[in-house]
Amino acid sequence: MRAPTPSYAHPARLILILSLAPTVGLGIGRFAYSLVLPDMRDSLAWSYSAAGFMNTINAAGYLVGALFASRLIQRFGLATSVRWSTLVCVLSLALSAISGNFVMLSFARLLIGLAAAIGFVGGGALAASIAQSRPDRANFLLSLFYAGPGVGILASGLIAPFVLQGFGAGSWWIVWWAMTLLSVVMTVPLLLAPFHADAVAGGIVRTKFAVTPVLIYLTSYFLFGAGYIAYMTFMIAYVRDGGGGAAAQSAFWSLIGVSAFVTPWVWRRVLALDRGGLATTIILGVNALGAALPIFGHSPLLLAISALVFGVAFFAVVGSTTAFVRLNYPPEAWPTAIAAMTIAFGIGQTLGPIVVGAITDAIGNLSVALNVSAAMLVLGAVLSAFQRKVGP
Template sequence: MSAPERPTAPANLTWLILILSLAPSVGLGLGRFAYSLVLPDMRDSLGWSYSSAGFMNTINAAGYLAGALIAASVARRFGPAASTRWSTAAAAVSLALCALTGNFIVLSFARLVVGIAAAIGFVAGGTLAATIAQSQPARSNVLLSLFYAGPGIGILLSGLVAPFVLQYFGPGSWWIVWWAMTVLAIAMTVPMFVARLDIAASGPQTARGRFAIRPVIILLAAYFLFGAGYIAYMTFMIAYVRDGGGGALAQSAFWSLIGLSALATPWVWRRTLGLDRGGLSMTIVLGVNAIGAAMPLLGHTPLLLGLSALVFGVAFFAVVTSTTAFVRFNYPPAAWPTAIAAMTISFGIGQTLGPVVVGAITDAMGSLSYALNVSAAMLAAGAILSAFQRPLQRGAPS
């Protein structure tokens, strides 16, 4: 007769979620968003238009969408723990590929792969995080937010490294930045292979659950608008800061403020996420996100840009948390992988279309201000739309 399994202490569960948060730190914080820091140098060195630069985020987002489409199946086939680990490792390898060549096709392939890997890690890791949060009802919102604040770690680290690497090595050193991001990614991947992620993987969360689109079509549409709107800000704001005369210190400060404020997400929004089991919490958080995105349109002063980074960053990943909280409130655990994947797909479609469309608008109009206008408008529209999402009967798929 085997000994009974010892319950996992709350402190251990917190550490486990922090380790899980390294998956989006690598796949999103470094794999997607660090691109914005090297975009101006890559665009100048490689002769890209804004449309070409936007395409690099579009192909990454297309990979993310493809990964989201298969993530639930991958998690069921290999288990959420293994899926989280190996997808994060694949993202780290893809970053190394970005450092090896300036060929547009190869770079596009690397951005595609890191997008696929990021989505699988995000869905599988998010499922594990939701399971852990469910086991600690009193702290569930904070625990869940810890996972979704993970990309803030990658954003902060890349913001502290990339601008100064570019300044030190000079124009054309974008590939050195990618090597630096690869080293950071490997360092953050190692703990995931050491930790026992499988202690959160048992239970019904890996089973197939029923999910219907129609009852949540409003929330999915709002999340689509968020995906399309936020990506313009995160893709082109560093170029906007640089075009306004901001050097390495200004770019680092701006990007690091986004990462730092994202790390505050669990504590800032813990009560808001529990206000309503429908779309109210998303409306509040996304509304704040839209305000942050609109602030640069009022001026180019360091104070205004800093406030924009803080306001945008503190709400950015809380929007994602609000959708997973909605899933956790309204669906049984068996449906969580499918429901989280559906949310991620809607988000992925939005962010796939966003960069290239906004890049084309910028090329046509000749100013990044138009990109920020479009970004803020889509975020505001998403905030208004999500207010109309009503709670579902708990456990009812339709």
């Protein structure tokens, strides 16, 4: 028997506030690194492998966070877990600004990843619960949560390139301070939001999760994790290598973020498809197309289309997995199921950056590595088409 769904007076507003958790943890905590990576690599004399390792260690933290998320949520409740994990992300951003020491920066990236995963799993389950209070609009409401990282990407894209341009080479640490202050402002509404008592106090029951029925889907999500992260890690370097200055880098990154705002409207009917992995196949296929476009050159128009196509699908792929969980599992199993999806995703994005960085170091050409990234996304899209509904 399913537990009754809590009633929320303003579900859209609450989910938008809740989306500030992935805004800070992912949109800023993870992805802003790509904006400062070229300056950090030059200033700190890093190879592409070292640069990729920073996102690998971040992804490793994300994986660990996903592994323990359901236990922490069971003990402390959804809302409490989301709030504290977001505060840890803010602290980690400040640590990133303090020192250029490789070990210190690695620890900060690890901590951001760990906290972001807990916030994402808890936030996703809480957003699904809030969305369920309006069944006729549930998929649209759920999409609002996954637009959160786009806000962080847009905000950091409008700030970081111009801070780097204004303060000159070696000013990467100033960018991290700017990102910290931005995150502090965004965390305040999350701390004050009136979430349901059950979500604050706990009431989450850990359930067993069978891998076999969704093994194909988990493999597809693994490939998405490995493929997307290479694009998001190295595309700013690709734009800069093609002669793009601060304005071009900001425009490219901001277009990815802007595309998140149309995601709920573009994909709401696709997300409602209760047909196994079909929704993920459609959305991931579009994501792969966006990732593949830079193969054809550095044209500003081509790169702009790539950013928009990649972005509008990128945020929806993650949303499609939560929609899959919501349509195939009872509410009490959502945190465990979302955590399982996040683990598969985390393993993929842990391996992706350092592998792509090593390929780039060996070949000396980012284009080849980005081709590998796009190929993994295509394979993930094909695989998810074979996922059927779970249960009777």
